[in-house]
Amino acid sequence: MQILLDLFYVLIFPGFLFCAVVGLLLAGIDRKIVARMQKRMGPPIVQPFYDFFKLLGKETIIPHAASRGVFIAAPLLGLVSLVVMALFIPVFGFTAFSGVADLIVILYLLTIPAAAIIVGGAASGSPYAGVGISREMVAIVAYELPLIIVLLTVGKKAALDGGITFSFTEIQAYQAEFGSMLSHWSMIPAAVAMLLVIPSEVGSHPFDVAEAETEICEGPLVEYSGSLLGIYKLNHAIKMFILTALFAALFLGGAGSGILIVDVLLLLLICTVVTILSMSLPHAISARLKVEKMFKFYWTLVTVLAVISLVLVWMGF
Amino acid sequence: MFKKIIDNSMAKSPWIYHINTGSCNGCDIELVSVITPRYDAERMGFKLTGTPRHADIVVVSGPVTSQSKERLVRTLAQVPEPRVIVSLGSCPRPCNVFKGSYSVEGPLDKFCEVDVSVAGCTPKPEAIIDGLALAAQILKEKRRQK
Numbered sequence: 001m002q003i004l005l006d007l008f009y010v011l012i013f014p015g016f017l018f019c020a021v022v023g024l025l026l027a028g029i030d031r032k033i034v035a036r037m038q039k040r041m042g043p044p045i046v047q048p049f050y051d052f053f054k055l056l057g058k059e060t061i062i063p064h065a066a067s068r069g070v071f072i073a074a075p076l077l078g079l080v081s082l083v084v085m086a087l088f089i090p091v092f093g094f095t096a097f098s099g100v101a102d103l104i105v106i107l108y109l110l111t112i113p114a115a116a117i118i119v120g121g122a123a124s125g126s127p128y129a130g131v132g133i134s135r136e137m138v139a140i141v142a143y144e145l146p147l148i149i150v151l152l153t154v155g156k157k158a159a160l161d162g163g164i165t166f167s168f169t170e171i172q173a174y175q176a177e178f179g180s181m182l183s184h185w186s187m188i189p190a191a192v193a194m195l196l197v198i199p200s201e202v203g204s205h206p207f208d209v210a211e212a213e214t215e216i217c218e219g220p221l222v223e224y225s226g227s228l229l230g231i232y233k234l235n236h237a238i239k240m241f242i243l244t245a246l247f248a249a250l251f252l253g254g255a256g257s258g259i260l261i262v263d264v265l266l267l268l269l270i271c272t273v274v275t276i277l278s279m280s281l282p283h284a285i286s287a288r289l290k291v292e293k294m295f296k297f298y299w300t301l302v303t304v305l306a307v308i309s310l311v312l313v314w315m316g317f
Numbered sequence: 318m319f320k321k322i323i324d325n326s327m328a329k330s331p332w333i334y335h336i337n338t339g340s341c342n343g344c345d346i347e348l349v350s351v352i353t354p355r356y357d358a359e360r361m362g363f364k365l366t367g368t369p370r371h372a373d374i375v376v377v378s379g380p381v382t383s384q385s386k387e388r389l390v391r392t393l394a395q396v397p398e399p400r401v402i403v404s405l406g407s408c409p410r411p412c413n414v415f416k417g418s419y420s421v422e423g424p425l426d427k428f429c430e431v432d433v434s435v436a437g438c439t440p441k442p443e444a445i446i447d448g449l450a451l452a453a454q455i456l457k458e459k460r461r462q463k
Contacts, residue, residue, distance in 0.1 A: 031359075041360040050330040050362060054373070057323035057460055059397035061370065128368075217367035225370040225397045 009087060009096040019086045022268065023237035024048040026244070029272060030204075030280050037284035048237055052230050060226030065125030074120030075224075075231040081112035082238045089245050090168050092256025092263040093176075103151050103166040106246065110147075110201065113235055114140050117210065120232075121220025132219020135291050136210035142298035143200045146193050149306035153190045154181060154250050157313045168249060176255035186317040190309035191251045195278040196302045198243045200294070203236060205283035209291045240279065244271040247278075327373075327399070328457035330362040333449070334372030334396070338389050339421075340379025343439040344406040348376060351449070356442045363449060369395040374452050377425055378405040380415040386422045393429050399459040401452045404431050405445065407438040 009015055028045040035042025062068055087096040088105055099105070118136050121129035152164065158174040158181075159165040181187045200207035211219045221232055248270040256263040289297065337345055351358045352365060366372055369392050381389060393402070402425075407413040409425040416423075425431055432455050435448035 035357070035359065038354055040354045040357040042357075043359050043362055047330065047362055050326040053323050053326035054330045057327060058373070058399070061395070061397050218371065221371075222368045223370055229371060 010083065014086050014089075014091065014096045016083050019083060019238045019241055020234060022271070023234070023239070023241040024052060026240045026271060026275050027237040030240070030275055030283070033276055033280040034284045037280070048233070052234055055230030055233065056227050058226040060228055061223075063124060063126070063223050066223060067123045067125075070119060070123035071223075072228065074116045074123060075228050075235065077119075078113040078116030078235045079231055079238070081109045081116075082235060082242060085109045085242050086238075086245075088168070089242065090172055090249050090253070091245075091260070091267050092254060093172065093258065094256075094260055094263065095168060098169050099167070101166040102168040103155060107148065107151060111140065111144070113239060114201075116235070117220045117232075120224070121222075124220070124223035126223050128217045128222040129220045131216050132210050132222070135216075136220065138291055138295055139200055139203075139207065139209055142295045143197050143302075146298060146302040146306045147197050147201070149303065149310055150190045150194045150197070150250075153187070153306065153310045153313050156310070157181065157184070157187060171250065172253045172255070175253040180254055181251040184317075186312035187251065187309055189305040189312075191247075193302045193305040193309070194247055194250065195274070196305075197298075198247065198274070198278045199282055200298070201243055202239050202279065204240075204279040206286045206289055207282075207294055208288060209294055240275060241271060244274040244278075247274050324457055324461050327460045328453045330364075331373045331401075331449070331453040331456055332364045332366045332371055333374045333376055334366050334369050334392075335376045335378070336389060336392055338377055338379040338385040338409070338425075339382035339415075340406065340408060344378040344408070347439045347442055348378070348405060348445060351442050351445050356446060358446055358449065361446075361450065361453070369393075370397065372396050372400065373456055374401045374403055374449065376403045376405050376449075377409050380408045380412045380418075380421045381423060381425055381428065382420050383422050384420070386428070390428055399456055399463060401432045401456045401459070402429055403433045403435065403448055403452050405435050405448075406440055407436055410434055410436075413438060 011017060025045065027048040031047060032042045032045050062071060085106060088102050114136060118133045121133040154171060155164040155166055158171040165171065175181060182191055203211055211221060221229060224232060245267060248267055252270055256266065335348060350356060375393060375396055404410050404425050408415065410431065412421055412423055415421045433448050433452045435444055437444060
């Protein structure tokens, strides 16, 4: 019975199917909103579903210069780690799995999809992919620092005994008792920093230095085609959902209503709003940053915002 | 049922790769104008891709010159099946005013099968969108026959 429940968790509800559908819908909403901001009609909201199913029906070419096993395994590795991450992120009161150090697990798992892009690109044996993976590495170094500081800040704020907690259960319990993190003024800079980390973690437009399709032909994905490319597109969509849900859990959590369906709908609403704020808006209003400009942006402005919150929380505000 | 979903998605998400084989740049500008807010081909799912591996529709503009012939053949070989090839403007098929030139290798039909031909020098954006929509339908048919 327990095995069946675990399978249900992994394959259907917080796991694969739910993530894929919600992620692709969020990607569609993002494209539609960007189009409306540019005074276009835009594709239908289900367009990412069409893209994904079309890619499943295309021929998958494995280049002669590629190392076959790694080339096929890399996108699947990214997908698996994203699905595992979905099991740890709470929907208000509900989590599929919980432990004492969920945040650490999330932090490690978050780098795996990016590492999968790097490994897949390196295995494809294309010079464009080589440029792309070096840019992806710079991007990881750029956004990991502020992300870790934000997680530390939330952990410090939520710990009632004066230490730091890395457990989502405790963070949700704190928010249920004292109101969501965003309602404490000292957490607002950290929330803004997190909103700025999300687009580069997802690889959304102003920070998509690794997959710059106009300069380096989609970077690491240059040799991918057919269903493998489809899995990368799915990874991108799921990452949008995971990170917005992580934002919701860290800053807008709480006890919820107690009814799971209402909680899920509330989470989807929050995810949509966060997607529009942190991904669609910068996409529509700004051009792509240069690699070194992006690095500087994250290590100055965003890191400073996160550190301000950390210091305020440490001082007891 | 799954096969039917894939077949229908083929016509709704055609990604375009554009090759310039010695065009005067007129048709290229008109192709780009198709994805601007005024004509917005993205509402039908069209998207310009940066690499032939992601492409469903290959748009060729310009007479095939001797310099670009080899590149054209190699690029077309990298596009995964099913694919549709569209010739854009008057140049690729009858070679337009460049016919008989020492550097023109001549009509595109010699190197590949052309599925849709959009004529005009340069064609209007409306005509290009019409041709691309037809190409998307042909893509679906090709997938169904496979």
